[in-house]
């Protein structure tokens with residue numbers, strides 16, 4: 001379960017730049033929310049505030065009704081997938097996925113179970129011994145997803161996760177992410193430039209411009225209006 005509320009959220013960077021202005025949004029459990037808008041409009045900043053990677057200047061962030069503004073990122077039960085899904089080049093797929101769990105000192109048997117479950121979901125079972133350089137772009141992106149999934153988070157934040165992939169892989173991964181959303185039953189916020197991704201993945205789309213929310217609507221209403 002994870003509902004997320006952003007209440008009157010503002011971000012003013014230390015240099016005085018007002019990047020996000022009075023952002024209001026109530027996200028229901030298991031929604032797939034898409035952020036779209038021109039480069040520099042504040043999408044990543046908003047995502048990073050939800051993750052706790054960026055301080056909130058004013059306003060409240062609630063997850064399941066609990067105020068999260070001052071909660072450490074590691075205690076937020078949120079996983080983030082970026083476009084430059086930097087994997088550890090010297091580690092195998094298995095160890096890349098297990099890394100975060102080892103840091104948290106989980107028992108080995110539990111780590112092993114979680115990694116294998118994630119590998120199964122992502123169809124990586126045959127690739128666990130490989131190093132990243134021996135994988136295709138799509139396989140690497142799946143490993144990056146795997147690192148997030150093993151933590152079993154209630155919330156996934158994805159910042160243009162497919163933008164570095166070629167067109168064919170993007171289509172394939174888009175379908176996989178859609179299936180993943182169903183399987184995991186997680187709440188997802190997803191930043192993209194791609195209208196097809198927004199239309200096919202989103203339960204609702206948030207359109208931003210210059211740090212301001214312009215529109216929030218379903219893909220159907222947003223793109224099919226005359």
Ligand code: ADP
Nearest residue numbers: 013015017019038039040041042043044045046
């Ligand atoms: P988007 O993800 O929509 O491309 P960002 O959230 O990355 O936009 O950036 C929003 C605005 O905030 C941009 O104008 C960017 O230059 C500015 N910005 C981002 N990070 C900082 C920072 N650390 N200090 C000052 N301004 C920043």
Ligand code: ADP
Nearest residue numbers: 092093094095102108109111112127128129130
């Ligand atoms: P570490 O080197 O971090 O102590 P190990 O290599 O001893 O970890 O592996 C611990 C467990 O993880 C093993 O029991 C094994 O089942 C599993 N494991 C490690 N690497 C792989 C791999 N490449 N493929 C499948 N399982 C692996």
